[in-house]
Amino acid sequence: MSELFPRKQVMGFVFSLVLTAAALTVYFLDLSFMAAMTVLLATAFVQAGVQLVGFMHVGESEDRTMIYMNIFYGVAIALFTIFGTLLILVWDM
Amino acid sequence: MDYFDRFAIPHPSPAIYASMVAIGLTMIAIVIGLTYFKKWGYLWSEWLTTVDHKRIGIMYLIAALLMLFRGGVDALMMRAQTAVPDNKLLDAQHYNEVFTTHGVVMIIFMAMPFIYALMNFVVPLQIGARDVAFPRLNALSFWLFFMGAMLFNISFVIGGSPDAGWTSYFPLAGNDFSQSVGTNYYMLSIQIAGIGTLISGINFITTIFRMRAPGMKLMKMPMFTWTTLITNAIVVFAFPVLTIALLLGTMDRLFGAHIFSMTNGGMDMLWANLFWVWGHPEVYILILPAFGIYSEVISTFSRRNLYGYKSMVASIVIISFFSFLVWMHHFYTMGQGPLSNSIFSITTMAIAIPTGIKIFNWLLTMRKGKIKFTVPMLYSVGFIPIFTIGGVTGVMLGMASADYQYHNTMFLVAHFHYTIIPGVVFAMLAGLTYWWPKMFGFMLSERIGKWAFWFIAIGTNVAFFPMFFTGLDGQARRMYTYSEATGFGPLNMLSFVGAIGLAIGFALIVYNIYYSVRYASRDIGSDPWDARTLEWATQTPVQSYNFARTPQVDSIEALWDLKRNGKPVFQGEIEKIHMPNSSGMPFIMSCIFFAWGFSLIFSMWIPAIITTIAIFACMAHRSFEKDDGHYISVEEIKATEKDWEVLNDENR
Ligand code: HEM
Numbered sequence: 037m038s039e040l041f042p043r044k045q046v047m048g049f050v051f052s053l054v055l056t057a058a059a060l061t062v063y064f065l066d067l068s069f070m071a072a073m074t075v076l077l078a079t080a081f082v083q084a085g086v087q088l089v090g091f092m093h094v095g096e097s098e099d100r101t102m103i104y105m106n107i108f109y110g111v112a113i114a115l116f117t118i119f120g121t122l123l124i125l126v127w128d129m
Numbered sequence: 130m131d132y133f134d135r136f137a138i139p140h141p142s143p144a145i146y147a148s149m150v151a152i153g154l155t156m157i158a159i160v161i162g163l164t165y166f167k168k169w170g171y172l173w174s175e176w177l178t179t180v181d182h183k184r185i186g187i188m189y190l191i192a193a194l195l196m197l198f199r200g201g202v203d204a205l206m207m208r209a210q211t212a213v214p215d216n217k218l219l220d221a222q223h224y225n226e227v228f229t230t231h232g233v234v235m236i237i238f239m240a241m242p243f244i245y246a247l248m249n250f251v252v253p254l255q256i257g258a259r260d261v262a263f264p265r266l267n268a269l270s271f272w273l274f275f276m277g278a279m280l281f282n283i284s285f286v287i288g289g290s291p292d293a294g295w296t297s298y299f300p301l302a303g304n305d306f307s308q309s310v311g312t313n314y315y316m317l318s319i320q321i322a323g324i325g326t327l328i329s330g331i332n333f334i335t336t337i338f339r340m341r342a343p344g345m346k347l348m349k350m351p352m353f354t355w356t357t358l359i360t361n362a363i364v365v366f367a368f369p370v371l372t373i374a375l376l377l378g379t380m381d382r383l384f385g386a387h388i389f390s391m392t393n394g395g396m397d398m399l400w401a402n403l404f405w406v407w408g409h410p411e412v413y414i415l416i417l418p419a420f421g422i423y424s425e426v427i428s429t430f431s432r433r434n435l436y437g438y439k440s441m442v443a444s445i446v447i448i449s450f451f452s453f454l455v456w457m458h459h460f461y462t463m464g465q466g467p468l469s470n471s472i473f474s475i476t477t478m479a480i481a482i483p484t485g486i487k488i489f490n491w492l493l494t495m496r497k498g499k500i501k502f503t504v505p506m507l508y509s510v511g512f513i514p515i516f517t518i519g520g521v522t523g524v525m526l527g528m529a530s531a532d533y534q535y536h537n538t539m540f541l542v543a544h545f546h547y548t549i550i551p552g553v554v555f556a557m558l559a560g561l562t563y564w565w566p567k568m569f570g571f572m573l574s575e576r577i578g579k580w581a582f583w584f585i586a587i588g589t590n591v592a593f594f595p596m597f598f599t600g601l602d603g604q605a606r607r608m609y610t611y612s613e614a615t616g617f618g619p620l621n622m623l624s625f626v627g628a629i630g631l632a633i634g635f636a637l638i639v640y641n642i643y644y645s646v647r648y649a650s651r652d653i654g655s656d657p658w659d660a661r662t663l664e665w666a667t668q669t670p671v672q673s674y675n676f677a678r679t680p681q682v683d684s685i686e687a688l689w690d691l692k693r694n695g696k697p698v699f700q701g702e703i704e705k706i707h708m709p710n711s712s713g714m715p716f717i718m719s720c721i722f723f724a725w726g727f728s729l730i731f732s733m734w735i736p737a738i739i740t741t742i743a744i745f746a747c748m749a750h751r752s753f754e755k756d757d758g759h760y761i762s763v764e765e766i767k768a769t770e771k772d773w774e775v776l777n778d779e780n781r
């Protein structure tokens with residue numbers, strides 16, 4: 037029976053609900069901009085990690101190095117784009 | 130009647146009314162023709178509902194060629210207008226609409242479907258697969274692209290064409306400065322086609338990762354497959370940015386949001402930024418498949434394996450990464466400080482290095498080879514010097530301080546035509562001629578093809594080289610005319626002559642197709658070029674299931690090893706083959722998308738809501754539909770393979 041019970045998935049689900057609730061507190065509590073953004077960014081990234089590992093099975097298949105490389109590539113491009121844009125439109129305008 | 134006023138064109142001319150009549154007559158002729166020859170059923174069951182990657186590829190090809198001519202006519206009109214000073218052929222507004230349409234049609238609706246035509250037809254064959262990973266989605270991709278293209282193409286007879294350039298910079302493209310529905314067409318038709326492209330991107334990455342023949346490791350993939358993989362990776366990273374930019378632009382135009390406006394907290398520069406975050410990777414989406422085609426063609430016709438395979442792979446991976454780091458070089462002059470200009474100058478110039486590596490690899494592949502100058506090879510060899518001029522001028526433009534002189538002059542126009550014409554058009558024509566026998570079972574005439582090549586190669590240089598000079602002398606791009614005193618007249622006339630040369634070249638290609646359909650030999654075997662990769666190891670025309678037995682591969686050039694060293698590729702018993710079913714849903718759903726786009730363009734909310742619901746209904750239908758595909762029986766396969774010489778040959 038215990039093999040049949042999808043423990044990991046249920047845990048992942050509960051954890052992602054907790055993260056969502058944590059992010060939601062930003063709306064109800066009267067936080068400073070910095071604090072609010074920190075909470076949102078942190079919960080967002082952890083949430084993405086939970087989804088990838090818990091539900092999209094990263095690291096369970098043979099081609100996991102390929103998948104990790106793709107994720108790394110995507111994150112790198114996203115960061116370059118965001119910080120490049122900030123540089124162009126805000127910091128260096 | 131007020132309701133229908135919105136469909137009137139704001140700026141009519143006799144030419145546009147003539148086009149309306151012509152379009153109407155053509156449509157009636159098509160309907161009558163199909164009915165008279167009783168071809169509706171054939172059209173529906175063999176083409177509109179097909180999920181076969183080869184047929185989808187051919188449909189992409191036809192659409193791309195049509196769009197090439199549409200864009201080409203626009204180009205001729207522009208060159209005719211600027212051929213002499215103070216010309217009155219087109220007025221300023223028409224000229225704006227024509228250059229905008231030309232840019233969008235050529236990049237989004239000609240170059241993109243052309244590369245997807247070849248990818249669709251060739252890649253599954255080259256990796257020994259039976260179809261792409263998601264055949265139904267593949268059909269959806271095609272039809273979304275097609276409907277997007279059609280939507281864009283009717284703009285000039287219904288409501289007016291976009292006129293803010295293919296870059297559609299805000300605030301010019303906003304409601305204040307572009308009041309006609311033209312820019313709505315831009316936003317929505319590119320959106321619809323772009324969704325199709327994004328789906329294709331995912332489809333091809335999955336196909337190449339998961340469906341390669343046994344033994345084909347990543348580093349044993351043919352070069353065209355490699356470039357397809359990397360290109361689609363760029364698509365998946367770049368196109369979402371375009372999707373969002375277009376969505377935000379649509380919000381501004383249809384619902385009065387102020388995202389890109391200059392007032393109420395909007396930020397007009399954000400559009401330029403987002404556009405080029407997509408736009409620069411897009412130019413590499415166009416060029417990388419071309420690099421793949423040249424690699425295949427050059428190694429086939431030099432009769433040598435590709436020089437420096439590993440460095441080729443490394444350089445395309447590096448190019449794909451760098452292509453995301455340079456976007457700002459398109460707007461050096463728009464007000465940033467020297468810090469960001471310097472950073473992006475450096476990244477821009479760095480990208481020329483991996484490109485240079487590839488050029489040397491091709492040259493070294495040809496070295497000591499037994500070169501055969503067939504038409505595909507002519508385009509590949511012609512590409513090298515012409516593209517190098519484009520690359521060198523690109524590095525010139527890449528220096529931010531110098532770009533203040535070149536930006537938005539004809540020098541820039543010359544640069545990008547010197548890269549895109551050899552980089553995309555030559556490559557597509559090379560690929561088309563090279564894979565044509567596999568697609569249609571006969572070869573295009575080499576003699577007419579060579580004439581076309583020379584017209585196109587010389588025409589390109591005559592049309593675009595003079596622009597380097599007029600640009601340096603200060604002729605701005607996108608100006609509908611200039612005065613005699615500027616002295617730009619003679620060189621612009623020369624450009625016009627070059628444009629006519631190009632037009633003759635393309636006309637020759639059409640004539641070549643006609644001529645070869647009528648007279649070319651149908652008895653060409655399955656491997657007329659004596660090529661190296663798996664797509665030539667099937668029957669011509671290719672069986673619906675591609676390969677009766679799954680190929681076993683252990684080198685980059687499986688077919689070559691089979692032919693020269695007798696290494697077996699097809700072994701084992703023939704088994705029944707599982708194939709996907711045809712479906713009308715992709716076509717129907719895309720038609721609904723067309724109606725949806727049209728309704729939004731003209732702010733007709735009720736049809737827009739109905740079609741939105743219908744789109745979701747189609748998706749729900751797909752979720753609940755049961756479709757297990759079908760099997761092709763062993764007897765049927767044996768019957769199909771019977772008259773094919775390979776089956777009898779035990780080695781194969
Ligand atoms: C060595 C490689 C290249 C470099 C360094 C380079 C650099 C540049 C720069 C700096 C600009 C902007 C100039 C300005 O607006 O003043 C530009 C424009 C452009 N480039 Fe390139 N480029 C390169 C290769 C290519 C390739 C391979 C393509 C296409 C296949 C391409 C297509 C374009 C297009 C379409 C534009 C103009 C877009 C517009 O403003 O309408 N370039 N290039």
Ligand SMILES: [Cu+2]
Pocket residue numbers: 408409412455456458459
């Ligand atoms: Cu660029």
